[in-house]
Amino acid sequence: MLHRRVIRAQELLETTDLPMEQVARLSGLATTDFLRAHLSRRTGITPSTYRAAFTHNTRSEDRDVPAGPVRTPVPG
Numbered sequence: 001m002l003h004r005r006v007i008r009a010q011e012l013l014e015t016t017d018l019p020m021e022q023v024a025r026l027s028g029l030a031t032t033d034f035l036r037a038h039l040s041r042r043t044g045i046t047p048s049t050y051r052a053a054f055t056h057n058t059r060s061e062d063r064d065v066p067a068g069p070v071r072t073p074v075p076g
Contacts, residue, residue: 002038004028005027005028005029005038006027006029006038006039006042008026008027008028009023009024009027009029009035009038009039009047010039010043010050012026012027013047013050013051013054014051014054015054017055020032020035020047020048023035023047032047035047
């Protein structure tokens with residue numbers, strides 16, 4: 001269940017500009033502290049850094065820059 005919540009948080013961070021509080025709540029992680037702890041544990045980076053990678057490279061297919069981080073499968 002926690003794995004699915006973190007995946008949902010990643011999807012929201014990749015595709016929306018919702019505040020971190022909403023991302024945490026909508027993904028079922030309750031608080032930004034819980035979001036930060038679990039996303040950092042699974043990805044090695046904070047939610048803000050994770051989002052920035054996707055925001056910065058939104059149109060990477062039109063430029064010669066690498067795409068944002070790839071979500072790595074985590075055993076559930």
